[in-house]
Amino acid sequence: MVVGKSEIKVGIVGLGTVGGGTATVLAQNADVIAARATAIRLAAVADIATEKTRAFLDNIGLTDTVLTDNWHDLIDNPDIDIIVETIGGTNLAREVISAALKAGKSVVTANKDLLALHGGELLAIAEEKQTDLFFEAAVAGGIPVVQAVKEGLAGNRFKSIMGIVNGTTNFILTKMSETGEDFADALAEAQRLGYAEADPTSDIEGYDAARKVAILSSMAFNSRVTFDMVACEGITHISKWDMRYADEFGYAIKMLGIARHCGDQDGGYIDARVHPVMIPKNHPLATVRDSYNAVYVEGNAVEKTMFYGRGAGALPTGSAIVGDIIQAARNIVHNCKARWGCTCYLNLPVLPIDEVESKYYVRICVYDTVGVLAALASALTANNISADAVIQKRKIGEDKAEIVLITHKVRHADMMAALKAISDLDCTCEVSDYIRVEEDEN
Amino acid sequence: MVVGKSEIKVGIVGLGTVGGGTATVLAQNADVIAARATAIRLAAVADIATEKTRAFLDNIGLTDTVLTDNWHDLIDNPDIDIIVETIGGTNLAREVISAALKAGKSVVTANKDLLALHGGELLAIAEEKQTDLFFEAAVAGGIPVVQAVKEGLAGNRFKSIMGIVNGTTNFILTKMSETGEDFADALAEAQRLGYAEADPTSDIEGYDAARKVAILSSMAFNSRVTFDMVACEGITHISKWDMRYADEFGYAIKMLGIARHCGDQDGGYIDARVHPVMIPKNHPLATVRDSYNAVYVEGNAVEKTMFYGRGAGALPTGSAIVGDIIQAARNIVHNCKARWGCTCYLNLPVLPIDEVESKYYVRICVYDTVGVLAALASALTANNISADAVIQKRKIGEDKAEIVLITHKVRHADMMAALKAISDLDCTCEVSDYIRVEEDEN
Numbered sequence: 001m002v003v004g005k006s007e008i009k010v011g012i013v014g015l016g017t018v019g020g021g022t023a024t025v026l027a028q029n030a031d032v033i034a035a036r037a038t039a040i041r042l043a044a045v046a047d048i049a050t051e052k053t054r055a056f057l058d059n060i061g062l063t064d065t066v067l068t069d070n071w072h073d074l075i076d077n078p079d080i081d082i083i084v085e086t087i088g089g090t091n092l093a094r095e096v097i098s099a100a101l102k103a104g105k106s107v108v109t110a111n112k113d114l115l116a117l118h119g120g121e122l123l124a125i126a127e128e129k130q131t132d133l134f135f136e137a138a139v140a141g142g143i144p145v146v147q148a149v150k151e152g153l154a155g156n157r158f159k160s161i162m163g164i165v166n167g168t169t170n171f172i173l174t175k176m177s178e179t180g181e182d183f184a185d186a187l188a189e190a191q192r193l194g195y196a197e198a199d200p201t202s203d204i205e206g207y208d209a210a211r212k213v214a215i216l217s218s219m220a221f222n223s224r225v226t227f228d229m230v231a232c233e234g235i236t237h238i239s240k241w242d243m244r245y246a247d248e249f250g251y252a253i254k255m256l257g258i259a260r261h262c263g264d265q266d267g268g269y270i271d272a273r274v275h276p277v278m279i280p281k282n283h284p285l286a287t288v289r290d291s292y293n294a295v296y297v298e299g300n301a302v303e304k305t306m307f308y309g310r311g312a313g314a315l316p317t318g319s320a321i322v323g324d325i326i327q328a329a330r331n332i333v334h335n336c337k338a339r340w341g342c343t344c345y346l347n348l349p350v351l352p353i354d355e356v357e358s359k360y361y362v363r364i365c366v367y368d369t370v371g372v373l374a375a376l377a378s379a380l381t382a383n384n385i386s387a388d389a390v391i392q393k394r395k396i397g398e399d400k401a402e403i404v405l406i407t408h409k410v411r412h413a414d415m416m417a418a419l420k421a422i423s424d425l426d427c428t429c430e431v432s433d434y435i436r437v438e439e440d441e442n
Numbered sequence: 443m444v445v446g447k448s449e450i451k452v453g454i455v456g457l458g459t460v461g462g463g464t465a466t467v468l469a470q471n472a473d474v475i476a477a478r479a480t481a482i483r484l485a486a487v488a489d490i491a492t493e494k495t496r497a498f499l500d501n502i503g504l505t506d507t508v509l510t511d512n513w514h515d516l517i518d519n520p521d522i523d524i525i526v527e528t529i530g531g532t533n534l535a536r537e538v539i540s541a542a543l544k545a546g547k548s549v550v551t552a553n554k555d556l557l558a559l560h561g562g563e564l565l566a567i568a569e570e571k572q573t574d575l576f577f578e579a580a581v582a583g584g585i586p587v588v589q590a591v592k593e594g595l596a597g598n599r600f601k602s603i604m605g606i607v608n609g610t611t612n613f614i615l616t617k618m619s620e621t622g623e624d625f626a627d628a629l630a631e632a633q634r635l636g637y638a639e640a641d642p643t644s645d646i647e648g649y650d651a652a653r654k655v656a657i658l659s660s661m662a663f664n665s666r667v668t669f670d671m672v673a674c675e676g677i678t679h680i681s682k683w684d685m686r687y688a689d690e691f692g693y694a695i696k697m698l699g700i701a702r703h704c705g706d707q708d709g710g711y712i713d714a715r716v717h718p719v720m721i722p723k724n725h726p727l728a729t730v731r732d733s734y735n736a737v738y739v740e741g742n743a744v745e746k747t748m749f750y751g752r753g754a755g756a757l758p759t760g761s762a763i764v765g766d767i768i769q770a771a772r773n774i775v776h777n778c779k780a781r782w783g784c785t786c787y788l789n790l791p792v793l794p795i796d797e798v799e800s801k802y803y804v805r806i807c808v809y810d811t812v813g814v815l816a817a818l819a820s821a822l823t824a825n826n827i828s829a830d831a832v833i834q835k836r837k838i839g840e841d842k843a844e845i846v847l848i849t850h851k852v853r854h855a856d857m858m859a860a861l862k863a864i865s866d867l868d869c870t871c872e873v874s875d876y877i878r879v880e881e882d883e884n
Binding site (some may be wrong): 339 | 463466467468470471473474477478479578579584585586589590593594595596597598599664695708725726727730731741742743744745746747748749750751752755757758760761762764765767768769772773776777778780781782787
């Protein structure tokens, strides 16, 4: 079966959690990998923490793996076929990947931050040098959804992708839903258990998920979407009251990355965003608990499909990277690098968030006076929002009430204008929250 | 990007539901397929129903596609690069695939019956001729799980695969669970809606699922498993009472194909079987409803992952076949056929069903006399089954009671011997049912 080289040599740049997981999988499963594909050896590692790294490599049996604190050594070594970039960040990593591709090496990375900004540039270098740049681990950790979109489902016109692609926020929302905790308590627990970082901004504000949406949209809709094009809204405003109402109305609240192709099938535009969503409890995404990830993909031939698994962690992410290494190794052995690359041959506009239409759940605290419902309805209709929404009213204390309503599909800008008008009403204490509601449309 | 040929030509043998779906996807999505990969054209179709087939092809815009009633015409045509076999069955299909591979063509098939019997033989021909035999559509329809196991997750030692891989039985069990119907009524509804065939034997007895288990086990555990090695038990004995008890105990009843690697990691044996199972309601497989399929895969690096979607239907199956066609086309264009093939390099034994250990739910109808529980317990312990099982007793009428118990893990042979002993007791009216119970073990 082996056409070319008898052993493929890998160099890893950056042996942190993900790099270490990759090294462990390569070491532990070397025999099955060799038997299924071709012999693959971790020949060299570049990392500045040399002493700790040497001990780690020795501990997993990789005593022959060369260690250097200079990543250029790996690029300059003609024996190394595949470079794995696991340092993260967008500066040095960009330099490393660019240099490796220019040296004609195959590159595997988990770096979503970099790809969501400069993926197009790096894939163009790979194309020019007729080599491979693979990034399965950049989206949803161990779940092989990138290859599914690029190959297994490549016969489809993709309609939409909806993903729980951030484990931290899914853990927090699962806790809130199952224990009745408020956001702050659930976040504190996530931090205590290591699911959330000390500075959780990137996760809880949706930036991490937006990077994955950018990468998935680019692949699925054949048009480059970058991080800055994806509208983001975090989960910090979700309260235990929202969780209770969601439950009562038959919904789960999930942080979703959403990407849709809209309009004309030979053109049209892309709708790409990240925000919390109420989805029906019997939707497959609603049952994805704890820190698990899942990506729900709809195509015109395959219909609805979902990919579920671990979105983070040393070994699951290592699994995805090693899957890419195996793919890159097969391409080297069979002399067919650049078998697939960037497919962004279109240049579709991304719909501004103001224009995106959704159903909305809205929770408003009002002074419970005569005419309050009429005043709300009037503010809604003045902003093109049908007043025959689902409305529920609950007394709070002596003189206040909480109004909860679910609208029909409305433009985001209209919804925001209506909420501004409502918050200006004399009868309104506060607009407590709004959350978009997604139903499966077919 | 295109290295070799400028247009890949496909020939389909058998234009029934699946072949027709494939043709439709190729026609409808030709532009995106060409832009993402390479131009692919359905050049010829072989089908005996020539008039109906011509009308179908014309109707989807494939007026240039040559139609013949002689499949040899496609094999003999040197312009045709890829043969799609969608006639089904194990005789003519075997002849067609074998001839196509021997002619050096790439072959794509959805034929699980054939692969579960003669997959090894056909893959050996592909290997010898250094060409491709792809079969994504043979397992779980549109869900790209074959490629995931062969490539994306190939860095893993697989521990287990559990799949809802038969849509008919999942539809029947979902109906029974959600409406309280008995088996016969749910089957009748499935037949009325076209989910079950007039002769539903292959589905409801688990033969169809067993074929998919044979294919998945062979790939995951690198050792050829054929249909005859997979123990099967159908769902005809499941009653609405079992559904009620399952619900009460926190379980869903699902028809699962199960494949496990057991014992020594460098050797060991395979446990492969198909039968109804009670799984906890919060297990991801428990939420897979109606005719949907899902495959739950556990590897030593990726941990738990699940692939969900349509297991049948013209377009979803067509999606999987076209994904394979694209993969085969890329290999032709990049001159790297046989990039991956059969990886059954081991020869592991399959555990006899008698030796398989499971927890069991058992429902027994007894005459409610003094000492009945003691008699049951004694029959259990005499067969190595711990008597501290979960036991529940419910009066039926004047003199009878229904005993429901859930055992610890026991050997199947011991369980069957105990049930025989129990049914021989004077106090037993009948052993009404038994169903294996699976818990997630980590």
